[in-house]
Amino acid sequence: MQIHFTQVSRYERGETKPNAAAMAKLAKVLDTTVDFLMHGSVDDVTADAGLDKEIISRFKQVQELNKEDKKTVLSLLDAYIAKGKIQSILQH
Secondary structure, eight states: OOOOHHHHHHHHHTSSOOOHHHHHHHHHHTTSOHHHHHHOOHHHHHHHTTOOHHHHHHHHHHHTSOHHHHHHHHHHHHHHHHHHHHHHHHHO
16 A cells, blocks of 8 residues: 555645554554554653653663563563552551
8 A cells, every 4th residue: 555645745734534554554654653643742642641751761772672681671560560569458
């Protein structure tokens, strides 16, 4: 599927909206997500989802680690999350 530049111009001017297939193609070409294209900036998306930009930034860095290092980071996260849950239970 190809999208002609005049069609992209129509999308940009708000004259028409891309269908699902076109949206997926645009997201791939622009190296982003359909969600980002539909809902705005990363700041808007993270704020709407209640996510901290600093945490998102760290997760992007973790994504670049090798498999073993990712596994270690996830284990540490799991440990801290479990610790928080246990402390919450003990306080009640």
